[in-house]
Amino acid sequence: MKNKMYMYSKYERFWHWAQAVLIVLLALTxxxxxxxxxxxxxxxxxxxxxxxxxxxxxxxxxxxxxxFTTGEWxxxxxxxxxxxxxxxxxxxxxxxxxxxxxxxxxxxKLNPLQRITYFSLKVxxxxxxxxxxxxxxxYPELRQSGVISxxxxxxxxxxxxxxxxxxxxxxxxxxxxTTGHTLTSNIKAMINGFEEVEHSTH
Amino acid sequence: MKRYVRIIWIIGLTSGLAFSxxxxxxxxxxxxxxxxxxxxxxxxxxxxxTQACNGCHNLVDHQFRKTVHWTWSAPGNPEFGKGGNSMxxxxxxxxxxxxxxxxxxxxxxxAKGVDGEVNCLKCHSGQLMNWTEAFDxxxxxxxxxxxxxxxxxxxEIRDEVxxxxxxxxxxxxxxxxxxxxxxxxxxxxxxxxxxSSLLSASRSLxxxxxxxxxxxxxxxxxxxxxxxxxxxxxxxxxxxxxxTLVENxxxxxxxxxxxxxxxxxxxSRLNNHTRTLSCQACHIPEVAREEPTMxxxxxxxxxxxxxxxxxxxxxxxGGHFYAYKSIKGSFKWEKDLVPEYHWYNGSMSQLTFGDEIxxxxxxxxxxxxxxxxxxxxxxxxxxTMRTIQPFDVRxxxxxxxxxxxxEGFWKTLDWESALAxxxxxxxxxxxxxxxxxxxxxxxxxxxxxxxxAEALDCVDCHRxxxxxxxxxxxxxxxxxxNPWADxxxxxxxxxxxxxxxxxxxxxxVGTRKMKRRLASEVSP
Numbered sequence: 154m155k156n157k158m159y160m161y162s163k164y165e166r167f168w169h170w171a172q173a174v175l176i177v178l179l180a181l182t183x184x185x186x187x188x189x190x191x192x193x194x195x196x197x198x199x200x201x202x203x204x205x206x207x208x209x210x211x212x213x214x215x216x217x218x219x220x221f222t223t224g225e226w227x228x229x230x231x232x233x234x235x236x237x238x239x240x241x242x243x244x245x246x247x248x249x250x251x252x253x254x255x256x257x258x259x260x261x262k263l264n265p266l267q268r269i270t271y272f273s274l275k276v277x278x279x280x281x282x283x284x285x286x287x288x289x290x291x292y293p294e295l296r297q298s299g300v301i302s303x304x305x306x307x308x309x310x311x312x313x314x315x316x317x318x319x320x321x322x323x324x325x326x327x328x329x330x331t332t333g334h335t336l337t338s339n340i341k342a343m344i345n346g347f348e349e350v351e352h353s354t355h
Numbered sequence: 356m357k358r359y360v361r362i363i364w365i366i367g368l369t370s371g372l373a374f375s376x377x378x379x380x381x382x383x384x385x386x387x388x389x390x391x392x393x394x395x396x397x398x399x400x401x402x403x404x405t406q407a408c409n410g411c412h413n414l415v416d417h418q419f420r421k422t423v424h425w426t427w428s429a430p431g432n433p434e435f436g437k438g439g440n441s442m443x444x445x446x447x448x449x450x451x452x453x454x455x456x457x458x459x460x461x462x463x464x465x466a467k468g469v470d471g472e473v474n475c476l477k478c479h480s481g482q483l484m485n486w487t488e489a490f491d492x493x494x495x496x497x498x499x500x501x502x503x504x505x506x507x508x509x510x511e512i513r514d515e516v517x518x519x520x521x522x523x524x525x526x527x528x529x530x531x532x533x534x535x536x537x538x539x540x541x542x543x544x545x546x547x548x549x550x551s552s553l554l555s556a557s558r559s560l561x562x563x564x565x566x567x568x569x570x571x572x573x574x575x576x577x578x579x580x581x582x583x584x585x586x587x588x589x590x591x592x593x594x595x596x597x598x599t600l601v602e603n604x605x606x607x608x609x610x611x612x613x614x615x616x617x618x619x620x621x622x623s624r625l626n627n628h629t630r631t632l633s634c635q636a637c638h639i640p641e642v643a644r645e646e647p648t649m650x651x652x653x654x655x656x657x658x659x660x661x662x663x664x665x666x667x668x669x670x671x672x673g674g675h676f677y678a679y680k681s682i683k684g685s686f687k688w689e690k691d692l693v694p695e696y697h698w699y700n701g702s703m704s705q706l707t708f709g710d711e712i713x714x715x716x717x718x719x720x721x722x723x724x725x726x727x728x729x730x731x732x733x734x735x736x737x738x739t740m741r742t743i744q745p746f747d748v749r750x751x752x753x754x755x756x757x758x759x760x761x762e763g764f765w766k767t768l769d770w771e772s773a774l775a776x777x778x779x780x781x782x783x784x785x786x787x788x789x790x791x792x793x794x795x796x797x798x799x800x801x802x803x804x805x806x807x808a809e810a811l812d813c814v815d816c817h818r819x820x821x822x823x824x825x826x827x828x829x830x831x832x833x834x835x836x837n838p839w840a841d842x843x844x845x846x847x848x849x850x851x852x853x854x855x856x857x858x859x860x861x862x863x864v865g866t867r868k869m870k871r872r873l874a875s876e877v878s879p
Contacts, residue, residue, distance in 0.1 A: 188818060188833040195813035195833065199624060243858075248865030293627045306830040310837040317844025321851040328855040332862075 160259055160348040165225075168216050169343055175209045176319060178202075183316050206286055213279070228263050229272045236265040247332065257333075257350055270322075278318055285312040388523035397513055400490050401464035402472045404520055418582040419473050424462050426469065427452060429589040436589065438469075440707035440781065444720050444742035444796045445539040445652065448708070448755035450780035456759030460534040478530045481522035489516050528554055528564070531573040540683075541675045543646035547692055547738040548802040552645035560644055562806045578607045585609040588799065592701025611635075631829055633733040636696060637811045638804045642738055647672045647688040652742045655791035657684035658768040665768065682758075682765040684743075694736030694800055696823055700725035703797070708781055711751045718746075718753065718794045727828025734826055737797040744794055745774060749786035753794070754778060 161169070182202035185192050193201060220226040238254035243266070245251075255264065263271065288295060288308045295301045333339035334349045342348030388394060393407045409416050419425055427438030427449065435441050437457075442448045449457040452468045462478065463471035465487045476486060489512050496502075496509035532551060539545030543552075558565040569575070577586045585607035586593050597612040606613060611634040618626040619634070628637075642648065658681060660666070665681030676688050702724040712718045725732030745754045756770065757763040757777035764773035770789060778785035816823040817833030824834070 186817075186832050187836065195817050199813070203624070248861050250866050250869045293630050297630075304830065306835070306837070309830055309832060309835075310840045313836070314840040314844050317841075317847055320844075321847045324848065324851040324855055328859065331859075 156350050157347045158259065158350050159346055160257070160262065160342045161346045163346070164219055166343060166346060168212065168219070171212055172209070172216075175205050175212065176323070178205045179209065180316060180320060180323075183313075187313055187316075203290065206283075206290070210283060213283070228261070229268055229275060231268050231272050232265050234265065239264050239266050243332075257348070274322065278315060278322075282312065282315045282319070285315065384524055389521040391521070394517075394521050398490075398516060398520060399493065401474055401476075401486050404486075405464070405472045405475055407520075408475045415475075415582065416473060419462075420469075422582050422584070423587050424478075424582075424584065425473070427461070430591065432590070434707060434709075435705055440709055440783075441705050442708065442720060442753060442755065443539075443545075444740055444744055444794045445545055445649075446758055447744060447753075448777065448781065450755055450757050450777050451782065453780040454757060454759050454763065454777075456765075460537075476519060477533070478526045479523050480519050480530070481524055481527065482519040483529060483533060484515060484519050486516065486519070525572070526574055527572055531577075539649060543643065544649045545740075546798055546800075546802075547642035547648035548639065548798075548800045550643075550646045550648070553802070556803075558806060559809060560805075561803050563804060568806075576608050576613075578609065580607075588701065588703055590702050590705065594701060631727075631734060633699075633735040635736050635800055635804070636734050638807070639694065639736055639800050639802075640805055640809060640811050641691045641693055642736075642800055642803060643690050643692045644803060647676055647690040648692060648738065649686055650689045650692065650739075650741065651685075651687035652683070652740070652744075653685040654742065654744045655684065657681060657764070658770065660768075681768065692738065693822070695739050695797075696734050696736055696826055697723040697797070698725040698727055698732040698826070698828070699723040699735040699737075699799065700729060700732040703799075706753065708752055708755055708778075708783055710753075712746060712753060712792070714746055714748070714751065714790070714792045718792055720753070720794050720796045723797055723799070727826075734823065734829075736800045738800055740796040740798070742794050742796070743791045745770065745789050746792045747774075747778075747786050748788040748790050750784065752783070753792075754785060754789055755781050 179202060182193060182198040182205065184190065185198040186195065186202060192198070235254050242251065242254050246254075253264075255261070257264075285308050288301060289305070289312055292301075292305050292308065296305075330339040330343075331337070333342075338349040391411075393410055396407075398404050398407075405416075423430065423436070426433070426436070428434075428436035429439070429441075433439050437443075437449050438452045440451075446454075446457070448454070452458060452461070455466050458466035458468050461468055462474055463469070464474045465471060474486075477483075493509050493512050493516075496505040496512070498505075500506060532549075532554060535546075536542055536550050536553070537544070538549070543550035553561055553564055555566075556564040558567045562568045563571045563575075574584075577584050579585070586609045594607070594610045597610045597617075598606040599616050600606065600608070600613050601616075608614065611619075615634070617629055619629070620626050656679070659679075660681060666679075667677050667681070668679040670676045670678040670686065670688055672688050672690070677683075677686055679685050703721045704719075704724050705721045706712070706719065723735065723737065745756060746752060747754045754774045755777040756773040757780060758765050758773070760766075762772070762776050764770065767773060771787065774789055775785050775787065811822070814833070815821055817831060819834060821831075821834055823829075823831060
């Protein structure tokens with residue numbers, strides 16, 4: 154029996170995919186600048202990285218606004234409720250086909266593990282990456298005006314390390330999309346908004 | 356139709372205007388020297404010409420005798436400079452201006468050095484010639500006024516001298532180049548960024564000096580105050596403070612910043628580079644792009660003879676680019692030379708003949724001064740000259756051989772006497788025991804600026820093993836990384852992959868097992 158639920162609003166889906174494209178683009182151009190491989194050519198990589206970064210910042214501003222006006226930010230509040238259940242589910246139950254400990258509904262989209270991950274992404278990793286990126290971009294000016302006193306190297310190294318964090322997140326994130334009700338139910342939901350769920354609440 | 360005709364007319368007119376604007380040589384001269392009565396005479400010596408010049412230009416002699424072009428010594432420190440105890444690693448020394456071959460490039464008449472009179476024509480005549488030889492010839496030819504043929508020849512030479520003396524103006528490329536293109540003993544030998552190819556530079560060779568570009572003469576940037584010409588580098592930098600002409604229209608125009616400002620690029624990303632990189636670093640992609648320049652000189656092989664006589668061997672470049680000369684030793688030349696890069700604050704530290712050296716290592720005859728951290732230095736391109744040259748084994752000092760004159764090495768091929776004579780002229784002792792030691796000399800590169808499109812690419816430096824591989828004290832994305840951060844980051848990504856792979860496999864195996872169990876529970 155198939156039950157479908159409207160899970161992701163239009164803006165949420167737009168935000169998700171725009172962010173996905175930008176992060177992949179930033180990673181590709183960023184690691185080219187880092188010297189990891191050659192793909193776009195250095196100059197083009199730098200320009201693209203810079204443009205994508207500004208788009209990312211604009212997108213983030215809109216999305217922060219969206220989070221607060223819709224109240225969606227509450228979904229990301231970390232909680233200990235069912236935390237252990239989910240740890241057990243992902244380390245045991247999932248291998249024997251056990252059901253998810255709680256139902257995924259529109260008002261409770263994220264399980265406690267997701268909440269911790271996305272919360273730290275939004276509050277720690279993304280702001281830090283944006284900040285180091287801006288310092289990198291305006292380093293000579295900031296240094297000359299005495300706003301900062303640390304070196305470009307520290308900025309660059311932290312920026313690069315955080316980029317690796319994004320990469321690791323991406324690997325796990327894409328894998329976990331297959332752990333919904335069916336292998337593709339999560340991805341489909343993020344495309345058309347409707348997610349196949351285990352039980353209907355209606 | 357009418358409209359088109361009118362448009363064509365307008366295009367024709369405006370392009371005609373633009374054309375004439377470019378074509379007319381603007382002149383800043385207010386006097387035509389060919390019409391001065393003082394110059395309408397038969398001069399019989401250079402000194403007489405100078406007297407005529409000084410008759411009107413009554414401050415010039417006093418001014419000029421204080422300049423580096425006359426004294427060959429560093430302002431305020433006569434120990435330094437080619438007339439003092441400084442050296443290079445080409446012909447090594449002028450032996451305190453006693454080596455007469457060197458004095459061919461001195462701004463005095465008849466190679467008399469600082470004891471002579473100033474030769475104004477060398478720098479200001481639009482028609483260069485060997486005046487000293489001409490005056491000698493005239494004197495010889497006019498001994499017998501009855502000899503009509505000789506007198507006619509003399510007249511011809513006099514006319515030539517007259518044309519040369521009356522064709523006076525601001526120094527042109529030919530004037531400066533007659534010495535500065537030939538440093539090190541011949542065209543293109545010494546600098547790599549200064550040679551006769553600049554006389555009619557293509558746009559790609561020198562964007563400022565080419566006809567299509569600015570058609571600049573040397574003096575356009577090497578501006579002058581009291582005959583002091585901007586640009587000479589000793590311990591004292593050529594520029595103390597870079598200023599744009601907007602900030603100070605009387606500042607010397609010797610730095611790129613004077614006209615181009617600190618933010619010359621459209622892209623701010625590139626302008627961010629100007630705090631660490633000199634303009635030259637990117638805009639002189641290679642030097643010796645037309646003529647080869649000397650990169651190595653081994654004096655220790657000099658003095659060989661073939662059949663009892665000195666000889667020469669040409670290099671692959673032909674011309675005056677020899678591979679071996681008995682009087683000088685062995686040479687290596689290079690074209691399209693990639694510069695070497697150093698942090699540089701504008702000062703050179705300079706070894707003198709009085710300084711002790713460590714002959715077990717390469718001796719730096721001069722060295723660019725600067726560090727990333729000093730807040731003033733920039734990364735600047737240099738041509739490095741590598742030489743093997745004589746030194747005093749006992750006193751541990753580089754030694755200055757006398758080269759020209761009948762007693763010099765070029766005549767005698769005898770090191771011992773040439774070094775003894777040379778050091779005596781230098782005013783220093785020589786133990787008599789000598790050997791050869793490798794040395795390095797750096798020339799900062801400032802000329803032959805290529806058009807923007809031919810400047811270096813990002814990846815010439817922003818990569819492993821790029822041009823700035825040896826430059827410390829600056830983080831260059833693409834060249835540098837922190838092995839800890841990269842290792843930790845990459846490890847994290849690999850662990851994520853492994854985790855996902857193991858988790859996925861366990862899920863697959865687990866659900867298959869479960870399905871089989873379900874099936875077996877149903878089937879019996």
